[in-house]
Amino acid sequence: MDLTSRDEVRGARGLAGGPGRRAALAVAAVLLVAGCGGTTPTEPTAEPPTTSPGASPDESPTAEPTEPSEETTVPAYFMVDTRAGLRLAREHQVATGSDPVAAAVEAMIAGSVDPDYTTSWSPATEVLSVTTTDGSAVVDLSEEARTANVGSEGAALMVQQLVYTVTEAMDDPGATVDLLIEGAPAGELWGAVVWDGAQARTDPLGVRVLVQIDEPLEGATVSSPLTVSGDAAVFEANLTWRVLDASGAEVQSGFTMTAEGQTFAPYEFQVELEPGTWTVVVDEGDPSGGEAGGEPMTDSRTITVE
Structure with missing residues (x-):
């Protein structure tokens, strides 16, 4: 039984006590009500927002700006049929990325814009990495690079297609290119050639469209x-x-x-x-x-x- 209930019982019992006792009880009741609920409760205040050390209270956190992809023009070599058989033709393409050599290899694999050009590299091939140093480059491609339906002439030109593309993007025609597939030496490819170490450009008069x-x-x-x-x-x-x-x-x-x-x-x-x-x-x-x-x-x- 709470305090208010006990007072109510006592008051009932003391009604015969007369006017003086009833007045005293009335005063007590007023005091009790005032103490238990006579004021309006205040609303809870929200916690102030937290800020990072050193930040102004009116500053709000902002996301870091995203750097836009760098746009560049890269050279890629493709194949074209001529009176002298298959030859390499160069096409410049607009690409994005921080590594122009890797972007050039990706463009070569993806294919040409010019409908007169073609490529035998599997479009599913991924460029895993391209590492360049002074005078040399190592290109690592995914397993799909082993898939190509070409004869011996086309296979030999595919080697030069990659070599010309990489060295052109490096702006170093005299550089050599080695090929890895899934991190291992490429070895035999397309049933027609063996990539057994660093390869250099062959005479452009023999492989390029004139x-x-x-x-x-x-x-x-x-x-x-x-x-x-x-x-x-x-x-x-x-x-x-x-x-x-x-x-x-x-x-x-x-x-x-x-x-x-x-x-x-x-x-x-x-x-x-x-x-x-x-x-x-x-x-x-x-x-x-x-x-x-x-x-x-x-x-x-x-x-x-x-």
């Missing part, structure tokens, strides 16, 4: 006049070029020269174009008058002029 466009990139949107540049190894440094419209009809033609003949050397020319979609074709010509056999080696880029 006419190469570097700029503009395939599918680029450009302004006029259009600048076309690249390198080529052609007779007496002479190159011919054509511009085709969307139907394939020739609308312009001309010629230009490389800096040096019979070896890979740079060239550049400009052409005025109206807004629209155009294909620029550069070729080595045919100084033999058809006696050399096969179609002249060419390269092309399809672009849009604003």
Whole structure:
């Protein structure tokens, strides 16, 4: 029984005690009510927010900013069929990442933007690591790199495809490239070649397409006049070029020269174009008058002029 209940019982018993006792009991009851519930309870106050040491009370924690992926242009080599068989063609691609050499290898495996180029590397292949030092590189690929349906010519060119891609991205044509698969020496590959140590570039005149466009990139949107540049190894440094419209009809033609003949050397020319979609074709010509056999080696880029 609580305190209030006991007082109520006593009061009931003392009613016969008269007015004085009833007044005393009334005063006691008032005091009891005042002590037990006469005030309004205050609301609990929230704990002040905690801050890190040294921070201002009105500062709120913020997430660390995420660094954007670095965007760069990397070179990758692909295969193209020519009058001299399979050859390597270079394509520059926009890639992201902090390691341009690894990004170039990933681009080579993923495939080209230019529909005229191809690759025999399995697209499921992952680049596990690329380690470069002065004059050498070691590329470690996943097990899928062993899968390729090529003959001996294609297998030998796949070796050079990787070597040219890595050394171009290193900006060191004289560097060597070794290949690991899942951390172990590559050894026999594709039933046709053995990668048994560091490999170097072979003579570009024997493995590269003799006419190469570097700029503009395939599918680029450009302004006029259009600048076309690249390198080529052609007779007496002479190159011919054509511009085709969307139907394939020739609308312009001309010629230009490389800096040096019979070896890979740079060239550049400009052409005025109206807004629209155009294909620029550069070729080595045919100084033999058809006696050399096969179609002249060419390269092309399809672009849009604003």
